[in-house]
Amino acid sequence: MKFLRSLITLAAGAAAFACVATAHAEDVNLGIISTDSSAVLKQRWEPLIDDMRKQTGLNVKAFFATDYAGIIEGMRFNKVQVGYFGNASAIEAVDRSDGEVFAKAQHANGDSGYYSLLITNVNSRFKTLDDVFRNTKDVTLGFGDPNSTSGTLVPGYYLFAKHNAPVNTSFKSVLPSSHEANLLAVVNNKIDIATNNSMMMETLKREHPDKFAQVRVLWTSPLIPSDPLVWRKDLPQATKDKLRKFFLNYAKTDPHEKAVMAGITEYSGFEASSNQQLLPIREIVLFQQKQKIESDAHLSDSDRKTQLAALDAKLSALSNAQSKQ
Known part of the structure; x- marks a missing residue:
């Protein structure tokens, strides 16, 4: 009987641990880049976050940092699982923080950006x-x-x-x-x-x-291009499915949801996207790097030539990728 009780206790403990692990896996921190003060951002985004909790069943919490890097680093160290970024900061999140673009904002005036x-x-x-x-x-x-x-x-x-x-x-x-x-x-x-x-x-x-x-x-x-939504690539597929369904269907017909989106900087909702939307911005970044190398007096001619050749190869690859879109 003592052995049986021990087995029951162990089984209960394992089940409790599984519940805790499952609950933890359902926690999602949504990072919002600091275009405004945290107080203003919270006022604009909290209604949407409340709707996320209700419609997805996820324990969604807002994460506001004092600068863009705070959200990028938050995603890098898994303190942020989903982020609302600009395109430049999304590049950093994708390259440094295991991120992936899955949606982008739609503008109320019909513009694609x-x-x-x-x-x-x-x-x-x-x-x-x-x-x-x-x-x-x-x-x-x-x-x-x-x-x-x-x-x-x-x-x-x-x-x-x-x-x-x-x-x-x-x-x-x-x-x-x-x-x-x-x-x-x-x-x-x-x-x-x-x-x-x-x-x-x-x-x-x-x-x-x-x-x-x-x-x-x-x-x-x-x-x-419109501001992207980025999630960590290692999120459970079930969580990704819930997030994708929520964002891509949000504010399509419901008057309350439309009002919430209108309060977030003239948006009307979200549409599907991918890392492909970052390509034009990546091209600008590479052009800027090229300009710096060309004007760097500390580089030897051979180093400059090598670095410029590497950048030209990246620019060519980007150009080819964009032509296939």
Whole structure:
């Protein structure tokens, strides 16, 4: 009898451990990149996260970090299992954090993406881009997070590099910050110019039309693919299936869900995607790396030639991959 009781105890313990393990496996932390303050992001995303819990049965918790790197590292160390990223930060999550793009946001206006902007106060001395680049040493720039697509990567390549004005050396001062902080700094005339994006401007126009009237757009980028959702590749397939079903069906018909999405920066829902959507942004990253190597005076000619050849091979492979899409 004593032996039988021990077996029963062991079996009960194993079952309890299995339940705990199963429950732990159903925990999902959703990381949200820091485009705004944590308080604002929580207000916008919590209704969707509540719906995720109800519809998937998963124990979903929001994870907000003070910068993009916090979400990338969180996914790397499995503190974040699913993340809402920009394209540039999604590249880091895919390459460094075992991530995989599975969906992307849909915009309410029907656009398949959004735009990076350069903005200034409507009353500033800057009326055109020529005014900005005439004497950048007398200009204060509000720049984005290092891993921001619209705040850093796209304007760094399509705007500042095209005008031969490296951000780190060309301006009177550069103040990296969130989109929200940069927007407010422009509205309040605290900085001369700042990078931002069309989604933030649409939100400002809707929620604070008086402040929107204080902003002048000096430059608009080419279209940037919609922000992706990334999950860790090692998530259980059953969990992936629940997440995919939730996101791809969310806000398609339900008025409550549509209202929730409208509150998250003018989105209407989500659609399926993959790592393929990152290819155009990867191309920009490689072009920037190529420019740095070409201008690096510390490299020998042979090292420069070797590194440039390696980058050219990667660019060629990217070009071929995009042509097959």
